[in-house]
Amino acid sequence: MKKVYIETYGCQMNEHDSERMLSILSGGGYVQTDNPRDAEVVIVNTCSVRAKAEQKAYSSVGRYAQLKKRRSETAQNRVIVFSGCVAQQEGRKLVGRFKGVDVVVGPSQVHRIDELIRQAKTTGPVVAVAPDTDQNRFRNPVKDMNGVKAYVTIMEGCDNFCSYCTVPYLRGREVSRNVRSIIDEVYTLVASGVKEVVLLGQNVNSYRDNAGEKQVTLYELLSMLNDIKGLERIRFITSHPKDLTDKLMHAFTDFDKVCPHIHLPIQSGSDRILKLMARGYTVEEYMDKINRIRTLKPDVAVTSDFIAGFPSETDQDHHDTIMFVRRANYDNIFSFKYSDRPLARANKYGDKVPEHTIAGRLKELQDAQLEITRKIYRALAGTVQRVLVEGDSKKQGRQQGRTMHGRLVNFSGTVPEGTVADVLIDDYSDNALYGKHIPEEE
């Protein structure tokens, strides 16, 4: 049996690219291993959103390239693949920098992984980083999914060019996937036992399929997916506040399978910083959108992303951000230290914030959110939640799943994976709820 080892950094899109590469390779007889020394193919799927992730990618690839120098047959024939956004960013240079790298493949070409590996074995190092805007880039020969939840790409790339972000340069312009191909994939997933799909794209609100008589936007796509028998839950990430329409907001009430959770990154609570970031909305416009969603669906869970220490961010800007976190009443946030990226425009902005100030601001942001998360979780104690069971939790004897709102629940019970169970919540931590399964009455 040929073996493949894969290591993934970064966002869900990258996680999913790794899954797709594994699906494609499993069609060619590869099985996955968690030991790189056993593997004929070693893939490092990299992220370039922040400098730290990029450094990790280099040290990993360096380590695997070293492994190749060993004398065993597997070591000599091993194919090392450098994929993802750092591969796209650096391209051919990587072949010179890391002796032993055989394939350099950018995000829009990962669907060719099988062919690129074959080619590298005969011709030596191959580099595939030309942007691919063809529908083929969405290729995903779904194999037996052994999970309850699956990612489905609906669009890729981004046209927004937020000033801090490398994504538009590396994942390219927005390309939407054909509706037919998305629906076919979801049918296949559901037939293999999947109950929840997470629709993926850098900016899912700008999803468009213009091929048919009527344009299909995310709203219509959700409507079609909602009709698929056997599918229980639908989520979508990531939404851009400026493109979030009233019509899409209605999806939360019009379609029963669409989960009442929206990830809506604001990045900063200061209008001045939002302008410098080129986000295309003000704090009040953003808040207005949250309010409108909450009017339609009062208990919707909202999550967000924040960047601490964007160039020129003052104590006042930071204070405004903290105040906004309290006001928005997020379920949870992801917060990051601003990281200078050579490709992104903000790299050239002056007045960089010192590292220790950024670290302090990040901590304050996280603490402010923690108070709110705890308050929301505390209020859930004593309630019964419908939990889609995903499997056993790390702690023995407990099972794990998520509520429609996306909240993680650990509970005692013996419920088959993939079923929706009633769980009485009796406790909470900073990132999960705890409870007991209440069996349905006979």
Ligand code: 5AD
């Ligand atoms: N520095 C820090 N965080 C960043 N993000 C994107 N680019 C940068 C950067 N240069 C964050 C944003 C985005 C999330 C995926 O990563 O918050 O929403």
Ligand code: SF4
């Ligand atoms: Fe990056 Fe902005 Fe596009 Fe998100 S919307 S991927 S932050 S450029």
